[in-house]
Amino acid sequence: MPVRLVYPFAFLLRQHDLSRRVRAFQLRDGAATLEIVSALATFGYAYGGLLLNYPPLPGEDCGTLMKVPVEAGPGDVITTTTRPPVYPEHETNEKKRVDLACTDLEDRVVRAWDPFFELLIRPEMTLDAELQDELLPGYEDRRHIAFYQLEGSRYKDFGRKKYKGVPRTAAFLLRTRELWPGGPGYLGIFGMDGTTTLIWAHLLRTRHRRLLEEPGFVMAELAIGAIPARTPNLGFAQGWDAQIILNHAL
Numbered sequence: 001m002p003v004r005l006v007y008p009f010a011f012l013l014r015q016h017d018l019s020r021r022v023r024a025f026q027l028r029d030g031a032a033t034l035e036i037v038s039a040l041a042t043f044g045y046a047y048g049g050l051l052l053n054y055p056p057l058p059g060e061d062c063g064t065l066m067k068v069p070v071e072a073g074p075g076d077v078i079t080t081t082t083r084p085p086v087y088p089e090h091e092t093n094e095k096k097r098v099d100l101a102c103t104d105l106e107d108r109v110v111r112a113w114d115p116f117f118e119l120l121i122r123p124e125m126t127l128d129a130e131l132q133d134e135l136l137p138g139y140e141d142r143r144h145i146a147f148y149q150l151e152g153s154r155y156k157d158f159g160r161k162k163y164k165g166v167p168r169t170a171a172f173l174l175r176t177r178e179l180w181p182g183g184p185g186y187l188g189i190f191g192m193d194g195t196t197t198l199i200w201a202h203l204l205r206t207r208h209r210r211l212l213e214e215p216g217f218v219m220a221e222l223a224i225g226a227i228p229a230r231t232p233n234l235g236f237a238q239g240w241d242a243q244i245i246l247n248h249a250l
Helices: 030-041 104-116 129-134 194-206 235-239
Strands: 004-011 045-047 051-053 077-080 117-121 124-127 144-147 155-158 161-166 168-176 185-191 216-223 241-249
Touching: 004 030, 004 104, 030 045, 030 077, 030 185, 030 194, 051 104, 077 104, 104 117, 104 168, 104 185, 124 129, 129 241, 144 168, 155 168, 168 194, 185 194, 194 216, 194 235
Parallel strands: 004 045, 004 051, 004 077, 077 185
Antiparallel strands: 117 124, 124 144, 144 155, 155 161, 168 185, 168 216, 216 241
């Protein structure tokens, strides 16, 4: 039986000092990627190699998309663990935004996520209108959510209601059979900040692993538990809970 391979596609940290280039080791969400790759290993996937979503160098613009050489084929999977820059033109938070890196593989990833959102930026998200009827009964007002810009990304408001300090946030998953016709599958996961992304990845590995192999778009509501200032492992994440409130089959 042929070995299936998983290729993490890593976004790099934003370089605030534009006179310096970002280095290849300066990756976003590396720990979350480790959780997902290790979970996929239980389905028989072997590590295929790291792909980098390298941003333009200082002074360069997007122009022509940089090609990311991909050896992955049918049966393999490309995975990301960073919020995709689907609507970069609407990002207003200079420190927390995800910039386009202007690569052809990034473009494919963004196109994969785009049908499921009308808006997706750090402060807020709006699901595509056609998905509202698929939200779990009682959660229909989660189609639009605004988030606090703090660790844990708690709800600020959703629907027509405003809340303060609601200990809940949202996380997402997209699994497709093909990222392009005849190409590898795709698995993307993210929360609205780095901490929630890591905890969502950990919960997917430990409690919701089946979602990693089932083609579909998933929205989860995370009940926020403790976020310790110092911890030797991710055991604290087991104090969080993930309720699947939308599972759109593909």
